[in-house]
Amino acid sequence: MKKTGWMLLMIIAALTLALAGCGTKDDASSGSSSSEDGGDGKKVYKVGTEATFAPFESVDDSGKIVGIDVDILQAIADEMDFEVEWNNIGWEPVFQTIKNGETDIGASGITITEERKESFDFTEPYYESQLLIVVKEDSKIKSLDELKDKKVSVQINATGHMAAKKLQGEASTNIMAFESQPIAIQEMLNGNVDAAIGDNAVVYEYIKAHPDQKLKVIEDDAFEKEYYGFMVQKGNKELLDKLNEGLKKIKENGKLKEITGIDFQ
Numbered sequence: 001m002k003k004t005g006w007m008l009l010m011i012i013a014a015l016t017l018a019l020a021g022c023g024t025k026d027d028a029s030s031g032s033s034s035s036e037d038g039g040d041g042k043k044v045y046k047v048g049t050e051a052t053f054a055p056f057e058s059v060d061d062s063g064k065i066v067g068i069d070v071d072i073l074q075a076i077a078d079e080m081d082f083e084v085e086w087n088n089i090g091w092e093p094v095f096q097t098i099k100n101g102e103t104d105i106g107a108s109g110i111t112i113t114e115e116r117k118e119s120f121d122f123t124e125p126y127y128e129s130q131l132l133i134v135v136k137e138d139s140k141i142k143s144l145d146e147l148k149d150k151k152v153s154v155q156i157n158a159t160g161h162m163a164a165k166k167l168q169g170e171a172s173t174n175i176m177a178f179e180s181q182p183i184a185i186q187e188m189l190n191g192n193v194d195a196a197i198g199d200n201a202v203v204y205e206y207i208k209a210h211p212d213q214k215l216k217v218i219e220d221d222a223f224e225k226e227y228y229g230f231m232v233q234k235g236n237k238e239l240l241d242k243l244n245e246g247l248k249k250i251k252e253n254g255k256l257k258e259i260t261g262i263d264f265q
């Protein structure tokens, strides 16, 4: 290998090491088992998320996971005297790793659905949400019904994906599913699909953050109301009870309202 090749290799190796070494403060207390002693006698629960979902979870400039879900779960942890360690693992891995026990809590703007309840347990709800349609400003689309034979982008296995399948049929080839909601919106902007479907608060936040992208939303009551909850492994009653008790407390003492700006009981 030529000299420049080796140089490049060494730079890559150094970068990899540097990246592996850096993590959030919470990561420092992580270990191999899912809920161990945090050093001060407190239990540490591993939280899984997909952090491209502002205002609920996103990664800030310093690499920290921040947002409404982070604040709510921290408030619950404070009430119930445990610690949380956040991991930005991706949307589908949230479900896979809770199932296999690698992750304790799913906190990712997760809608409580009957189907998911067959495989997971959920806390009481903490936020009300509804899907909506995002199109380019000059689009003629006006309702969900009009999307029946249109190309639609969604986040894979999210409720938007389920709504699109319900409308077009399970096997529809007009549905394009992506890893995250922002990518689904991007695909629509690129002209690969006619519309994207996503969670209202997150779409509005996206539009606020990208005022130059000339987007338009369509709200339609054909979309059902959804409720976000925290998700745990089926049967993990000990953790579920803790989360529910903490959630009840922060509903009662006004902390939840302080965080979300919404009085949700």
Ligand code: ARG
Pocket: 049, 050, 051, 052, 053, 057, 091, 108, 109, 110, 111, 112, 155, 157, 158, 159, 160, 180, 181, 199
């Ligand atoms: N609420 C929707 C669902 O549960 C989408 C959630 C996506 N969350 C995320 N952090 N990407 O399916």
